[in-house]
Amino acid sequence: MKNYTDETVRMIAEKARIMRRDIVQMIYTAGSGHPGGSLSATDIIASLYFHVMRHRPQEPNWPDRDRFVLSKGHAAPALYAALAESGYFPVEELLNLRKIGHMLQGHPSMKTTPGVDMSTGSLGQGLSAAIGMALAGRMDRKDYMVYAILGDGEIEEGQIWEAAMFAAHYKVDNLVAFLDKNGLQIDGPTDAVMCSEPLADKWIAFGWHVIEIDGHDIPQILDAIAEAKAIKEKPVMIIAHTVKGKGVSFMENVVGFHGKAPNDEQYRQAIREIGLGEIGVMK
Amino acid sequence: MKWEMAAPRDKYAETLISLAKEGKDIVVLDADLSSSTRTARFGKEFPERFFNAGIAEQNMMGVAAGLATTGKTVFASTFAVFATGRAYDQIRQSVAHPRLNVKIVATHAGITVGGDGASHQIIEDIALMTALPGMTVISPVDIHETEKAVRELADMDGPAYMRLSRSAMPVVTDENAPFEIGKGSVLRKGDDVSIIATGIMVSRAIEAAEELKEKGISASVVNISTIKPIDRPLIVSEAKRTGAVVTAEEHNVIGGLGYAVASVISEEYPVPVKMVGIEDTFGESGSPGELLEKYGLTAAHIMVAAEDALRMKR
Numbered sequence: 299m300k301n302y303t304d305e306t307v308r309m310i311a312e313k314a315r316i317m318r319r320d321i322v323q324m325i326y327t328a329g330s331g332h333p334g335g336s337l338s339a340t341d342i343i344a345s346l347y348f349h350v351m352r353h354r355p356q357e358p359n360w361p362d363r364d365r366f367v368l369s370k371g372h373a374a375p376a377l378y379a380a381l382a383e384s385g386y387f388p389v390e391e392l393l394n395l396r397k398i399g400h401m402l403q404g405h406p407s408m409k410t411t412p413g414v415d416m417s418t419g420s421l422g423q424g425l426s427a428a429i430g431m432a433l434a435g436r437m438d439r440k441d442y443m444v445y446a447i448l449g450d451g452e453i454e455e456g457q458i459w460e461a462a463m464f465a466a467h468y469k470v471d472n473l474v475a476f477l478d479k480n481g482l483q484i485d486g487p488t489d490a491v492m493c494s495e496p497l498a499d500k501w502i503a504f505g506w507h508v509i510e511i512d513g514h515d516i517p518q519i520l521d522a523i524a525e526a527k528a529i530k531e532k533p534v535m536i537i538a539h540t541v542k543g544k545g546v547s548f549m550e551n552v553v554g555f556h557g558k559a560p561n562d563e564q565y566r567q568a569i570r571e572i573g574l575g576e577i578g579v580m581k
Numbered sequence: 582m583k584w585e586m587a588a589p590r591d592k593y594a595e596t597l598i599s600l601a602k603e604g605k606d607i608v609v610l611d612a613d614l615s616s617s618t619r620t621a622r623f624g625k626e627f628p629e630r631f632f633n634a635g636i637a638e639q640n641m642m643g644v645a646a647g648l649a650t651t652g653k654t655v656f657a658s659t660f661a662v663f664a665t666g667r668a669y670d671q672i673r674q675s676v677a678h679p680r681l682n683v684k685i686v687a688t689h690a691g692i693t694v695g696g697d698g699a700s701h702q703i704i705e706d707i708a709l710m711t712a713l714p715g716m717t718v719i720s721p722v723d724i725h726e727t728e729k730a731v732r733e734l735a736d737m738d739g740p741a742y743m744r745l746s747r748s749a750m751p752v753v754t755d756e757n758a759p760f761e762i763g764k765g766s767v768l769r770k771g772d773d774v775s776i777i778a779t780g781i782m783v784s785r786a787i788e789a790a791e792e793l794k795e796k797g798i799s800a801s802v803v804n805i806s807t808i809k810p811i812d813r814p815l816i817v818s819e820a821k822r823t824g825a826v827v828t829a830e831e832h833n834v835i836g837g838l839g840y841a842v843a844s845v846i847s848e849e850y851p852v853p854v855k856m857v858g859i860e861d862t863f864g865e866s867g868s869p870g871e872l873l874e875k876y877g878l879t880a881a882h883i884m885v886a887a888e889d890a891l892r893m894k895r
């Protein structure tokens with residue numbers, strides 16, 4: 299059952315486009331950061347922040363809010379873009395990413411940035427924290443949901459599988475996790491560095507309900523979340539097939555853009571491709 | 582000396598149960614050692630507030646952190662070696678840096694673990710935990726301090742680590758003695774040398790002071806149960822009064838109480854400091870008594886150190 303309109307899909311797609319512009323510009327301005335994994339997760343994060351999640355940008359610590367844990371914390375620029383575009387802080391603040399004395403840390407820091415629900419950056423840890431938040435919601439009889447995004451390299455960490463067991467054992471069903479399956483990590487393709495296939499089978503074997511989607515197709519993202527929320531007594535993993543660097547032609551599927559800022563020329567081309575101008579200099 | 586002996590881990594579980602009965606919003610986690618840490622007793626009384634994470638300490642710390650983000654106070658327990666060693670990065674990244682209300686209460690710290698041997702005898706947990714910014718580190722001396730510390734931990738904001746022994750410990754404080762995190766206490770007042778000790782070594786320090794008295798040496802005994810933040814004024818006042826200091830701990834001499842005391846003294850009032858502790862070596866299997874003897878953690882060792890410190894005194 300479709301619980302959104304075509305207009306909603308168009309709105310989310312537009313927000314995602316704005317976020318991509320923000321991501322490229324903030325990383326270029328900072329001179330460092332992780333564009334590839336930020337761009338692959340953008341459509342999922344846009345769907346969450348601009349349609350799915352119940353949250354109050356004016357009241358970041360609202361106890362009944364849905365939570366979001368960016369377990370693959372290096373994609374912080376995507377989260378920061380969603381937070382800024384939601385109104386947690388001014389969009390101009392994005393240009394202070396990674397600068398001393400400013401709120402946007404290289405990796406998410408919950409005590410530094412309004413709207414960040416969990417500090418992450420050391421891979422493999424966010425899923426556990428998301429489970430803790432979900433357990434607390436259940437204990438307190440609150441109906442909030444917890445969303446998390448994991449990288450397909452990140453899941454090589456043993457703690458992920460400890461968390462996988464735990465969530466299934468305790469039937470944590472107010473948690474929806476996404477696996478950003480962009481096929482790349484730092485040293486190369488995940489299949490070459492450390493193959494984790496068959497991935498869906500692994501999560502199923504660990505007791506999770508698994509849904510596979512195209513992580514850039516907004517209706518598929520929304521439908522999967524709706525399906526996930528209806529699943530009871532089981533945690534849900536949405537395996538999202540994505541393209542690392544999505545939306546910037548020369549970054550797509552390029553391992554080298556995992557953690558590298560574009561140079562001047564690349565930056566101009568990326569901004570041209572996205573076609574929205576720059577922050578502060580709108581087109 | 583004959584001491585009344587009692588196990589802090591029993592008191593830990595008992596206190597947790599009291600806190601929950603009093604309506605404190607606490608959650609307790611363990612990693613398949615709940616029968617040893619005694620948190621199983623809490624789990625039995627409050628099953629909805631207890632989660633066994635299985636043999637997965639890293640995930641346990643992360644789940645604790647997530648629970649704490651919602652305003653709950655979380656006690657996470659397992660053996661000290663697994664809590665601080667196996668899950669160090671999880672404590673650093675998910676608990677300490679975000680300053681979450683997770684209280685890591687670990688049992689089986691130090692060599693008095695005994696027969697299990699070096700793999701289970703952590704002697705560097707104080708070093709690891711005190712090095713984390715914002716981490717409170719407590720090493721209570723007996724059951725009474727354990728109870729008071731657990732209560733204070735439940736009320737204080739921010740992350741903390743508390744180390745408990747496997748063995749029963751001599752009861753050296755009074756049930757009604759005041760206790761405050763960050764404050765040490767002078768158990769014996771002396772004029773010639775100050776013995777500053779923590780945990781199980783406090784009772785040995787008292788024994789050493791008794792014997793030193795026979796030799797005409799008047800020794801202070803100071804119990805430091807909060808290793809961080811350390812009681813600077815008390816340490817400085819001892820250094821000023823006696824002019825010679827001995828530290829004693831069931832921990833590596835590197836990075837423990839001795840280092841903390843020496844740093845305060847060297848910065849504020851330099852006097853000789855001799856350290857009694859494990860001399861940068863791993864332990865081995867044996868009975869607690871044999872191990873304490875072999876690794877230099879007895880009243881006799883403290884006496885030798887006190888006499889050395891006195892000789893260095895100018």
Ligand SMILES: Cc1ncc(C[n+]2csc(CCOP(=O)(O)OP(=O)(O)O)c2C)c(N)n1
Pocket residue numbers: 334335336338370372419420421422448449450451452453478480482483484542556
């Ligand atoms: C524990 C830990 N080890 C190593 C790193 C360094 N690191 C940062 S990103 C990354 C690769 C992540 O790959 P993946 O999870 O696939 O992320 P994505 O492709 O979505 O960027 C690594 C190894 C880290 N942040 N944390």
Ligand SMILES: [Mg+2]
Pocket residue numbers: 449450451478479480481482483
């Ligand atoms: Mg990847």
